[in-house]
Amino acid sequence: MTTLTDPPKESFRLSMLIYDTRYRSMTIQIIALIGFLLLLGMLVTNTAQNLATLGKEPSFRFLGEPASYDINQRLLEYTSRDSHLRAALLGLLNTLVVAFLGCITATILGVIIGVLRLSSNWVVAKLTTIYVEIFRNVPVLLWIVFTMAIMIETMPAPRAFKGENPVATMALNDSVAVTNRGIYIPEPLFSRSLGDVHLLGQGSMRFDVSLDLIAIVLVLGLSLWGAAKIKLRADKIQEKTGERPRTWHTRLGLIVVPTAVLLVALGFHFGYPELKGFNFKGGTHLRNSLIALWLALSLYTAAFIAEIVRAGILAVSHGQTEAAAALGIRPGKIMSLVVLPQAMRVIIPPLISNWLNLTKNSSLAIAVGYMDITGTLMGITLNQTGRELETVLLTMLIYLSISLSISAVMNWYNKRVKLVER
Amino acid sequence: MKNTVILGALTIAGLSAGAAAAGTLDDVKARGKLNCGVTTGLVGFAAPDANGEWKGFDVAVCRAVAAAVLGDGSAVEFVPTTGKTRFTALASGEIDVLARNTTWTFSRDVDLKFEFTGVNYYDGQGFMVPKELGVSSAKELDGATVCIQTGTTTELNLADFFRSNNISYEPVPIETNAEAQQQYLAGACDVYTTDASGLAATRATFESPADHVLLPEIISKEPLGPLVRHGDNEWGDVVRWTLNALITAEELGVTSANLAEMAGGTNNPEINRLLGTEGTLGEMLGLSADWGKNALSVGGNYGEVFADNIGEATPIGLARGLNAQWTEGGLLYSPPFR
Ligand SMILES: N[C@@H](CCC(=O)N[C@@H](CS)C(=O)NCC(=O)O)C(=O)O
Numbered sequence: 040m041t042t043l044t045d046p047p048k049e050s051f052r053l054s055m056l057i058y059d060t061r062y063r064s065m066t067i068q069i070i071a072l073i074g075f076l077l078l079l080g081m082l083v084t085n086t087a088q089n090l091a092t093l094g095k096e097p098s099f100r101f102l103g104e105p106a107s108y109d110i111n112q113r114l115l116e117y118t119s120r121d122s123h124l125r126a127a128l129l130g131l132l133n134t135l136v137v138a139f140l141g142c143i144t145a146t147i148l149g150v151i152i153g154v155l156r157l158s159s160n161w162v163v164a165k166l167t168t169i170y171v172e173i174f175r176n177v178p179v180l181l182w183i184v185f186t187m188a189i190m191i192e193t194m195p196a197p198r199a200f201k202g203e204n205p206v207a208t209m210a211l212n213d214s215v216a217v218t219n220r221g222i223y224i225p226e227p228l229f230s231r232s233l234g235d236v237h238l239l240g241q242g243s244m245r246f247d248v249s250l251d252l253i254a255i256v257l258v259l260g261l262s263l264w265g266a267a268k269i270k271l272r273a274d275k276i277q278e279k280t281g282e283r284p285r286t287w288h289t290r291l292g293l294i295v296v297p298t299a300v301l302l303v304a305l306g307f308h309f310g311y312p313e314l315k316g317f318n319f320k321g322g323t324h325l326r327n328s329l330i331a332l333w334l335a336l337s338l339y340t341a342a343f344i345a346e347i348v349r350a351g352i353l354a355v356s357h358g359q360t361e362a363a364a365a366l367g368i369r370p371g372k373i374m375s376l377v378v379l380p381q382a383m384r385v386i387i388p389p390l391i392s393n394w395l396n397l398t399k400n401s402s403l404a405i406a407v408g409y410m411d412i413t414g415t416l417m418g419i420t421l422n423q424t425g426r427e428l429e430t431v432l433l434t435m436l437i438y439l440s441i442s443l444s445i446s447a448v449m450n451w452y453n454k455r456v457k458l459v460e461r
Numbered sequence: 462m463k464n465t466v467i468l469g470a471l472t473i474a475g476l477s478a479g480a481a482a483a484g485t486l487d488d489v490k491a492r493g494k495l496n497c498g499v500t501t502g503l504v505g506f507a508a509p510d511a512n513g514e515w516k517g518f519d520v521a522v523c524r525a526v527a528a529a530v531l532g533d534g535s536a537v538e539f540v541p542t543t544g545k546t547r548f549t550a551l552a553s554g555e556i557d558v559l560a561r562n563t564t565w566t567f568s569r570d571v572d573l574k575f576e577f578t579g580v581n582y583y584d585g586q587g588f589m590v591p592k593e594l595g596v597s598s599a600k601e602l603d604g605a606t607v608c609i610q611t612g613t614t615t616e617l618n619l620a621d622f623f624r625s626n627n628i629s630y631e632p633v634p635i636e637t638n639a640e641a642q643q644q645y646l647a648g649a650c651d652v653y654t655t656d657a658s659g660l661a662a663t664r665a666t667f668e669s670p671a672d673h674v675l676l677p678e679i680i681s682k683e684p685l686g687p688l689v690r691h692g693d694n695e696w697g698d699v700v701r702w703t704l705n706a707l708i709t710a711e712e713l714g715v716t717s718a719n720l721a722e723m724a725g726g727t728n729n730p731e732i733n734r735l736l737g738t739e740g741t742l743g744e745m746l747g748l749s750a751d752w753g754k755n756a757l758s759v760g761g762n763y764g765e766v767f768a769d770n771i772g773e774a775t776p777i778g779l780a781r782g783l784n785a786q787w788t789e790g791g792l793l794y795s796p797p798f799r
Contacts, residue, residue, distance in 0.1 A: 111633065425552075
């Protein structure tokens, strides 16, 4: 039972949409939205109309036509008779390779430099500060072009390795050749190879994977899983009895022996690069474009990661370190057991965004002729077919998918290590 | 409500803007300047000289067109384009005409919607290697590293040549001629391949050109010529007949030396029509009567332009070969001015 009467009901007038603060923001937002949609619609219809007058209606048929150009760095088998779609696939793999390699080296370097920047050693701290400032403040494109120029101009050409008294010689017991076309390193070979398995059919998307590789990964994976199980058991025994059984030799054996046996069974050996004709043959060729891009992206991104790591470590209160020291934990262990695990929570979100940056920056590959997705699909294919709109849209879609996948995985990981608040 | 009306009007304006982009000739006249797409730098064909002035065989086409339309061969804005950016520059309207060693092909003409207005150089793709490699034929290039400009016909020919001869190679994709030159001279590639004329022009800028040889094989047909956007026939005619004027002038013996005299009237009606003292050819093109004389007054006729920029007396030293007049056993054959 209430004695209060309802306030008199205001009748709604149209002018209230503008003068009444309760409705005004809503009105403005709706008008802005309509305007935005109209603008978008205008852009789309205008583009479609102009393309139609040019006689260039969007079509993706070109993807099935033969690409007719060659790609130097091929992770899958490819000839110039393959389709533009397959050329794009090879480009995508090249993007993923350089992004993957770059993220790993940038992270390792970044963590080391970030930790060293906090060193109490004045020289070390200053040197790493200089590193960070130099790399962070020069555009990455310049680093890429610079690295490439240094490799081309200062390393010997393959023909310098020729003759009785060659100007240049191979390194590491004649197994590695450093040239201005890149670095040739020994390649793993199998004399009793299991062959390839054909995934995804025989068409443009065919994806042949070496069965040897699959077997090695499987065996190694099983061994690691077994070793983890043994460790878990040892942990349990330690918790129960306070005594830890010695397991490292069984674990080590479990990891090494099955893989080693498999490698012997497959006839594993190295193929060494050898100068034949114009170039080194055999071995794996890390092209100068790959190295330049990989190195420059890693060094550049590492500078940012170093700052993130430093900030993360500084975010862990010094009391933690002191408390750990009071418990008698050694300094190295304090870093790895107490400080870094807590710092990780601060580090991971910005680290993800740096990985995404590195991946997107890899599209600067074009500057050194690395055949990534911008070099194939958005480069030569676009140029030879004149399908600007289609290729650029596809490329944008591909980068979006890569970035969203990286974020999804890292967000999942971030959730796992996040402090669980109660 | 008002917003919608404005936006609706904008939409319509946007739509009509696409259709109204046709009259390039009027645009050029109104602008008082011709926007001409050229290379980023290939001495002999298009490159700025020591005074920053663009010079070359392709540049001469731009200047002749500017003189024909505007009466001034220096009223040109040169826009450097790479093999990859040139078509976008033309299609988007950034340039009015593209004169950049561009090969006339079916797909560029039909699918990319351009119009080639003739051929100013009949070329073919060749290979250049350092002499010290001791190579005498392109078939011996198995396993070689080859510098190749991307976005060109030459990159496709290259793939076909090596595949059909069953030999392997390592392509190094490159953006501009200058970059190719740097990589080639540093030994990062064994071979540089592009149009033979481009190779000769590039070699001429080397410190010791004699240390490099052009291999005998010419693996393709590369008819190079100026091109415009498809669909603007009036503008296409202007560029086409300016080029034809240069070629016809050589055939009829009109040169820089006798141009003034001949423009006073001659016994040959075709020369008179070409130079505007007879007939109304200029008017038909939408140009002044003396357009042909203006075009010829910049660098002379085709033969003079050739000799001054890339001919045998220049460091580039190209012989006329296929580019001689049809009367001399070459392929140059302009339709009559009638
Ligand atoms: N004719 C071929 C190749 C044209 C081309 O790229 N030529 C080179 C060398 S002859 C060039 O002009 N380069 C000048 C530059 O890099 O700007 C085509 O049209 O695709």
